[in-house]
Amino acid sequence: xxxRLEKRREPSQFMLYATPVAAVALTMxxxxxxxxxxxxxxxxxxxxxxxxxxxxxxxxQDLGVKAAPLIIIGVGLSIAYRANVWNIGAEGQYIMxxxxxxxxxxxxxxxxxxxxxxxxxxxxxxxxxTYAAIPALLKTRLNVNEILTSLMLTYASVQLxxxxxxxxxxxxxxxxxxxxxLFSEAARLPTIIPGTIVHLGVPIAVxxxxxxxxxxxxxxxxxxxxxxxxxxxxxxxxxFSEHKxxxxxxxxxxxxAGLAGVLEVAGPFQRMVPGFPTNYGFTAIIVAFLxxxxxxxxxxxxxxxxxxxxGGEVAQTTIGLPNAATGIFQAMMLFFxxxxxxLIKYRLRxxxxxxxxxxx
Amino acid sequence: MELTLAIIVxxxxxxTPILIAALGxxxxxxxxxxxxxxxxxxxxxxxxxxVVQFHTGNPYLALLSxxxxxxxxxxxxxxxxxxxxxxxxxxxLALTIFGTGFxxxxxxxxxxxxxxxxxxxxxxxxxxxxxxxxxxxxxFPVYFAFVMVVVIWYFLHKxxxxxxxxxxxxxxxxxxxxxYSVLGVRYLAVMFGGAMAGIAGAxxxxxxxxxxxERMTAGRGWIAVAxxxxxxxxxxxxxxxxxxFGLVMTMELYAKAGGGVLSVIPSELWAxxxxxxxxxxxxxxxxxxxxxxxxxxCLGKPxxxxx
Numbered sequence: 001x002x003x004r005l006e007k008r009r010e011p012s013q014f015m016l017y018a019t020p021v022a023a024v025a026l027t028m029x030x031x032x033x034x035x036x037x038x039x040x041x042x043x044x045x046x047x048x049x050x051x052x053x054x055x056x057x058x059x060x061q062d063l064g065v066k067a068a069p070l071i072i073i074g075v076g077l078s079i080a081y082r083a084n085v086w087n088i089g090a091e092g093q094y095i096m097x098x099x100x101x102x103x104x105x106x107x108x109x110x111x112x113x114x115x116x117x118x119x120x121x122x123x124x125x126x127x128x129x130t131y132a133a134i135p136a137l138l139k140t141r142l143n144v145n146e147i148l149t150s151l152m153l154t155y156a157s158v159q160l161x162x163x164x165x166x167x168x169x170x171x172x173x174x175x176x177x178x179x180x181x182l183f184s185e186a187a188r189l190p191t192i193i194p195g196t197i198v199h200l201g202v203p204i205a206v207x208x209x210x211x212x213x214x215x216x217x218x219x220x221x222x223x224x225x226x227x228x229x230x231x232x233x234x235x236x237x238x239x240f241s242e243h244k245x246x247x248x249x250x251x252x253x254x255x256x257a258g259l260a261g262v263l264e265v266a267g268p269f270q271r272m273v274p275g276f277p278t279n280y281g282f283t284a285i286i287v288a289f290l291x292x293x294x295x296x297x298x299x300x301x302x303x304x305x306x307x308x309x310x311g312g313e314v315a316q317t318t319i320g321l322p323n324a325a326t327g328i329f330q331a332m333m334l335f336f337x338x339x340x341x342x343l344i345k346y347r348l349r350x351x352x353x354x355x356x357x358x359x360x
Numbered sequence: 361m362e363l364t365l366a367i368i369v370x371x372x373x374x375x376t377p378i379l380i381a382a383l384g385x386x387x388x389x390x391x392x393x394x395x396x397x398x399x400x401x402x403x404x405x406x407x408x409x410x411v412v413q414f415h416t417g418n419p420y421l422a423l424l425s426x427x428x429x430x431x432x433x434x435x436x437x438x439x440x441x442x443x444x445x446x447x448x449x450x451x452x453l454a455l456t457i458f459g460t461g462f463x464x465x466x467x468x469x470x471x472x473x474x475x476x477x478x479x480x481x482x483x484x485x486x487x488x489x490x491x492x493x494x495x496x497x498x499x500f501p502v503y504f505a506f507v508m509v510v511v512i513w514y515f516l517h518k519x520x521x522x523x524x525x526x527x528x529x530x531x532x533x534x535x536x537x538x539x540y541s542v543l544g545v546r547y548l549a550v551m552f553g554g555a556m557a558g559i560a561g562a563x564x565x566x567x568x569x570x571x572x573x574e575r576m577t578a579g580r581g582w583i584a585v586a587x588x589x590x591x592x593x594x595x596x597x598x599x600x601x602x603x604x605f606g607l608v609m610t611m612e613l614y615a616k617a618g619g620g621v622l623s624v625i626p627s628e629l630w631a632x633x634x635x636x637x638x639x640x641x642x643x644x645x646x647x648x649x650x651x652x653x654x655x656x657x658c659l660g661k662p663x664x665x666x667x
Contacts, residue, residue, distance in 0.1 A: 086449055138639070138642070138646075142643055142646040142647065143646055144639075144642045144643055144646045145589065147449065148582065148585065148586045148589070148639075148642060149639050151579075152582065152583075152586070152635040152638045152639050153635070153639065155578075155579050156632040156635045156636055159629070159631045159632035160628070160632070162631075163629070166628070167626065282457060285453055285457075286457070322464070322465050322468040324462075324463075324464030324468060325465055327458075327460055327461025327465075328458065328461040328462055328465060330457065330461070331454055331455075331458030332458070334454040334457065335436065335440065335451075335454050335458065338440055338444075338446040338447060338450055338454060339439075339440050339444050341444075341446055341447070342444045342445060342446065
């Protein structure tokens with residue numbers, strides 16, 4: 001039996017939304033097969049990674065906490081990718097947001113006041129946006145590829161953490177550990193559900209997604225991003241400057257990555273530690289694509305990826321699956337999604353062999 | 361003198377994997393495909409090379425396994441971007457994420473277990489004298505990288521097959537209309553790039569640190585991609601660029617070892633230097649007028665044959 005691709009007259013809306021779902025489902029099936037083949041309990045792995053976090057109510061708080069940064073960063077990336085701006089240095093912008101927030105927390109250490117947290121958040125947002133401004137500047141002024149610069153800056157920012165927590169920001173009472181002191185009460189993000197670890201960042205993430213959805217669908221800003229990304233020539237006719245759009249896309253995605261960073265450092269971490277680079281910035285790339293570059297989709301995709309993170313930890317303790325397996329499942333999801341994209345523009349047609357067709 | 365020679369030897373070691381990976385990517389990009397999965401393919405090559413070296417102790421088998429593993433990984437990329445015309449940027453990123461996870465999983469039981477480094481290629485007599493060591497004291501991949509610079513230059517510019525490959529990268533529609541298989545050429549190029557990235561990855565445990573560590577390529581694959589831009593898609597410039605970067609990375613090692621003046625600057629800054637240097641180099645390149653005109657015209661664009 002042979003198949004042929006046939007171009008659709010217009011992109012299939014059904015496939016646009018069906019392929020992410022199919023990608024997750026296929027990942028579960030193929031993942032189970034592959035992990036069984038290499039000697040793990042494949043079905044168990046899939047169950048623990050994809051289902052246990054959902055069925056075990058105790059894990060829901062972890063899901064919220066893990067999904068929040070993924071959603072916030074993913075929303076920013078989805079806006080940038082819509083405009084065809086390939087910011088893949090969100091991890092670095094997340095780190096810079098976290099560091100800027102840490103700076104404020106350390107400066108105000110021992111102080112109290114309601115203004116400390118908002119100031120930290122502001123610093124974090126500015127930190128992320130400023131770091132994203134470098135690739136934006138290089139791209140608009142000198143046409144330097146933003147993929148490479150934003151990524152290289154990520155590697156540099158990791159070294160900046162190590163430097164700061166080893167020397168100037170080192171906890172004086174830390175017994176030599178390379179980390180900052182624990183933030184004062186006023187610099188910590190409050191939990192919103194007593195007795196859980198669910199902090200203020202979780203509702204903020206959902207809010208960011210909803211606001212971004214509204215802006216992207218209902219405002220000139222969103223229209224501009226979509227037009228520039230989809231049809232640069234038409235955008236130029238319409239008077240949208242490409243450079244200005246690149247700036248906006250980079251700054252918004254950097255600011256949101258920075259916001260995620262400051263919320264993480266003030267929430268789950270409460271101090272800057274060497275383990276702060278958590279790969280959220282890279283995983284959010286998958287979130288953005290799986291969410292179809294649509295902020296509402298990103299909220300759902302953020303939860304899906306959070307499930308795999310939490311489930312990965314579960315599988316590690318229950319069936320001894322190495323933590324790295326999570327990354328493989330996540331990458332497989334993206335592979336299947338990208339493979340399925342062809343079905344949006346093309347349909348599969350069975351090719352009827354010539355003789356058979358004539359006989360009939 | 362001793363120190364200078366030692367530095368040269370270290371620079372050569374640090375430059376070699378970047379050069380090999382970048383040479384592969386250069387061929388891929390010349391065919392019009394942008395594979396950003398070099399880092400992932402390198403990691404897959406690194407773990408394959410490590411595992412084979414650990415179990416067999418045969419470094420040539422290890423390099424071959426690295427090549428095969430990198431090529432297998434590149435086929436995932438090729439199938440998605442060529443047969444299914446998926447977005448090349450996104451697929452390359454996915455390949456890197458996959459390679460990071462795959463290598464970490466495959467290597468999870470091998471951490472902190474040493475392998476033996478690859479021995480020099482030439483008879484030891486030649487390498488006894490210090491100058492002899494600098495010229496002849498290296499293992500196979502170092503010379504392989506040099507030879508490949510010439511081979512790839514010759515292939516691209518002096519052979520018919522190279523001409524076809526460049527034609528496919530510059531104008532896929534024309535190449536297709538005069539009967540060349542665009543996808544076939546690109547598949548071969550992508551597989552070659554994967555094999556080179558795999559060999560480059562295997563160089564890490566065989567040449568640099570004789571053990572397995574997660575993410576041990578530490579962004580070198582991305583630097584290789586940047587170097588192709590730096591070299592404006594020309595093999596000999598790639599050679600110069602890779603050695604420049606090897607030098608920058610070696611400075612970090614000497615600073616960490618307490619190398620006098622170098623240690624005044626925090627070691628973290630030295631560690632960040634290769635990445636900052638990449639950005640600086642990309643900026644410098646962009647200032648040249650011919651920079652972007654050298655890029656293959658079809659780079660990164662999907663091709664769908666219209667039957």
